[in-house]
Amino acid sequence: MPGKPEEIKMVSNAMANIPRRKMMAFLVESEKTAEEIGEAIGKSMLDYHLKILQQAGLIEMAEGKVKLSEFGKNFMEVKAEKAQDASADLSDAKPVAITEVRQLLPCIADSTKFRIIANMAPPLGGALKALEPLFPRGRYSERIGALIIQRGDVLTTVYGTGNVTMTMIKDEAEARKNLERLKETINEAIARGVAPAPREKVRVEPMEIYKYLPQTNCGECGEQSCYSFAIQLMNGEVSLDLCTPLKDPKYRQNLEHLQVMAEYI
Amino acid sequence: MRSVFYLLDTAPYGSEKAFGLLNAAAVSLGKMEVTVGLYGDGAYLALGDQDSRALAIPNLADILRAYGEMKVIVHEPSVVERGLFSEGLVETVELVDEEAFLEAMEGSDCLITL
Numbered sequence: 410m411p412g413k414p415e416e417i418k419m420v421s422n423a424m425a426n427i428p429r430r431k432m433m434a435f436l437v438e439s440e441k442t443a444e445e446i447g448e449a450i451g452k453s454m455l456d457y458h459l460k461i462l463q464q465a466g467l468i469e470m471a472e473g474k475v476k477l478s479e480f481g482k483n484f485m486e487v488k489a490e491k492a493q494d495a496s497a498d499l500s501d502a503k504p505v506a507i508t509e510v511r512q513l514l515p516c517i518a519d520s521t522k523f524r525i526i527a528n529m530a531p532p533l534g535g536a537l538k539a540l541e542p543l544f545p546r547g548r549y550s551e552r553i554g555a556l557i558i559q560r561g562d563v564l565t566t567v568y569g570t571g572n573v574t575m576t577m578i579k580d581e582a583e584a585r586k587n588l589e590r591l592k593e594t595i596n597e598a599i600a601r602g603v604a605p606a607p608r609e610k611v612r613v614e615p616m617e618i619y620k621y622l623p624q625t626n627c628g629e630c631g632e633q634s635c636y637s638f639a640i641q642l643m644n645g646e647v648s649l650d651l652c653t654p655l656k657d658p659k660y661r662q663n664l665e666h667l668q669v670m671a672e673y674i
Numbered sequence: 675m676r677s678v679f680y681l682l683d684t685a686p687y688g689s690e691k692a693f694g695l696l697n698a699a700a701v702s703l704g705k706m707e708v709t710v711g712l713y714g715d716g717a718y719l720a721l722g723d724q725d726s727r728a729l730a731i732p733n734l735a736d737i738l739r740a741y742g743e744m745k746v747i748v749h750e751p752s753v754v755e756r757g758l759f760s761e762g763l764v765e766t767v768e769l770v771d772e773e774a775f776l777e778a779m780e781g782s783d784c785l786i787t788l
């Protein structure tokens with residue numbers, strides 16, 4: 410069973426691939442033959458993917474049958490539990506400190522603003538998930554192991570490895586102020602030692618989306634007005650790509666805001 | 675929207691190719707569908723724990739994290755051949771097999787390599 414850091418990383422890399430994630434999910438149901446897996450997921454590079462999963466200790470293969478190993482079963486069970494259980498554990502988390510602000514990079518939409526990369530230590534790892542309810546617009550992404558927080562125009566991503574990125578930052582002083590506030594919020598929760606109770610998320614409203622749309626009611630998206638487009642966007646019926654005027658450079662900033670908001674719809 | 679595939683097949687440090695390519699990819703975001711593909715020695719760019727301070731140049735892994743919306747795929751056989759499969763990778767990258775990498779490259783409207 411993987412236990413050493415390099416073995417754990419091997420498992421993580423084995424799961425950093427879409428077809429292999431699908432194969433693992435397929436094998437949760439029952440053991441399968443390679444042919445069955447090929448038919449359900451795709452035959453392309455099948456042997457290769459099975460070999461990678463086997464090397465990572467996630468599956469076992471014998472007499473033409475493929476099944477999850479004991480470790481693979483546990484791995485998938487824990488993953489499913491984590492997805493449902495918002496009350497991850499904070500008991501092992503240590504108070505964090507901002508160790509450095511490493512880089513300022515230009516923002517895409519607004520050249521007067523920056524994206525910053527900083528570091529928070531010690532890394533919070535999976536405990537980040539437990540912190541999600543602290544932030545009205547916070548979402549933990551299992552795929553990248555990061556907590557994504559929206560506050561005003563600023564989008565902050567805190568990775569389990571301790572890296573922190575922020576968008577739409579005016580200067581380093583603003584970055585440090587935001588990081589300090591983030592650190593205090595996290596440390597207060599860690600000091601209490603219990604995961605904050607899940608609270609209702611702040612929903613994105615159509616009017617908020619409408620505010621950033623071109624408001625030309627051009628109809629190119631197939632909707633009668635920008636407001637109905639906003640409603641459809643909220644319902645997941647349309648994608649932002651359909652709004653062609655948004656591609657105009659003068660709306661770049663609006664587009665970036667909308668892309669951020671789309672994360673919370 | 676046009677799609678563009680930025681291919682990096684050289685080591686990330688030692689030349690300005692990777693830095694230049696990432697900058698070009700970053701400014702294309704929002705205007706084009708951008709995919710960055712790491713192949714051959716370019717796979718080293720996917721390593722999560724990079725420290726370029728001694729070289730006095732930006733940490734390129736940080737650039738991948740800062741532009742988290744940038745789609746970055748890594749040719750997995752290149753990762754395996756270089757013994758990097760048991761190393762921690764940048765969180766936002768996706769490992770893809772030979773065929774999926776080729777498909778993403780061929781499926782893009784244009785291909786840029788430095």
